[in-house]
Amino acid sequence: MRIGDLAEKSGLSTDTLRYYEKIGLIPRPLRDGGGRRVYDRTILRWIEFLDRLKATGMGIRDRLRYAELRTLGSASLAERRRMLEDHRRKVAADIARLTETLGVLDDKVDLYRRMEAGETVDPAFESCARTEHGAPPIQDSSSHDSSSGARPRADSGP
Amino acid sequence: MRIGDLAEKSGLSTDTLRYYEKIGLIPRPLRDGGGRRVYDRTILRWIEFLDRLKATGMGIRDRLRYAELRTLGSASLAERRRMLEDHRRKVAADIARLTETLGVLDDKVDLYRRMEAGETVDPAFESCARTEHGAPPIQDSSSHDSSSGARPRADSGP
DNA sequence: TTACGGGTTGGAGTGCACTCCAGGTCAAGC
DNA sequence: GCTTGACCTGGAGTGCACTCCAACCCGTAA
Known part of the structure; x- marks a missing residue:
């Protein structure tokens, strides 16, 4: 799969995919003879999950951290789990x-x-x-509910 | 109420309040003798509502539009209602x-x-x-599920 | 062989939403 | 009278997350 195909399948632009690679959100893919990126299908699942984290408000810092942990393999399982638990609470x-x-x-x-x-x-x-x-600017102090709360x-x- | 008090009550910084005023999100307040902004308590409700729109993903453009409509009074009721209905769907x-x-x-x-x-x-x-x-880069085409879907x-x- | 479509790079530009700063004014307390 | 602290203005700077661009390369079909 080349970058154009992945863009189509993932819904991201080729620019965004290269940008994600640059900052480390997605791993560097293999290259073909002509130096072009060749992706394996499994990347799609990862992109989908990243997208989900993003869509649910996880910032790029945390997504980067998570991506970094992912590259460390099973040694980082506990920390990744903690991150997901934290995120779950926020969601x-x-x-x-x-x-x-x-x-x-x-x-x-x-x-x-x-x-x-x-x-x-x-x-x-x-x-x-x-x-x-x-509301026209009224600056009296007599409206019917007190300043804080009481909506x-x-x-x-x- | 001066800008510092409003900042404290609204949770926004004085800079942010001035910025909101500059772009038209909140109305220009009256000034005291020394040229300082004097706010009336009702602004807090508006800020709270704006905050809610923002926190639920309404962009600045739409919030601006809504604020603009608000200044037009009841003539804009229908359009404001439509905006809120649209936003409701998104939420x-x-x-x-x-x-x-x-x-x-x-x-x-x-x-x-x-x-x-x-x-x-x-x-x-x-x-x-x-x-x-x-995942170590695997680029075969034989993993157990087909390329699209089937998660x-x-x-x-x- | 040449045109083209899709790829490559580094770097600049964009839009949002603030945030900070310099240099100044003003009112109140000591 | 002087200091202090809150406020004023215009404008520059920041961080995120892309997005666009110029200039180049490569493989294939006509």
Whole structure:
């Protein structure tokens, strides 16, 4: 498999593949007679996994570290496992945050829909509506909830 | 509230707050006699919401657009709603992907744990193990699964 | 044999999202 | 009056993750 084929199969550009090789994310492949890179299919699985780590928010430093450990073979198993466990925790936390946000978005969409329909907004949502309305600069200190916390929405599940 | 207080309350740096103002993410605040920014508490809700959009993967362009729409008041309600609906879809897709990854990570951690214990790895996981082992370059075409697809793991639930 | 399509290299450029800095102003406390 | 600390401005610098480019090489089909 040459770089063009791998690019097509992996969804990365040839430039990106060469870049990943340069920084050490993927191993240097063999070359053919003409000096061109020849990849073996197993690289695809690795690229896919890297992509997954990236897509779930693992930065390049950690991916590099993981790639480096991988080249050390089984001696690095425990550390790789620890890295994955750490990452798992982060992913779980992200899911929680995203799920919470789903609720916030649903609430807001709902509110906007009702406002579009010309409906008077429930006082419980006033602060939210005002915030999202391009609030004219009001600098009094008398709005109806205190400065920190007390958001009246946001935690109704997805 | 001056910029330092807002920084403390919002968790952003004063530099970041000024930067957000410069690019138009947050409205220009009033100034006191000495030319210093004076914020009203409502800005915190907006910053919080922006942060949520950012944390859930909305890029700066879209956040800017949303901020711009916000300044237009109720005339932009429908478009803002559409933006949020679009974003909601992306967030839902992200959750799905993250959840899938949680499963992949669990499988891998499991596998590593067993390998650390010196256990012989189930043939069904061989490809995975090989991939994650710093596979020596094999360029035959006879490994046990065909080039595309057929991953024996990764889709067992969260 | 020549054109072409795909490969090679090193290095420069891009876009995002800040972050830092120099050099200055201002208000309050000692 | 002077120092201190928070603030001001414009602009430069940073780190990530590519992305593009010029100039070259190689193998194959027409």
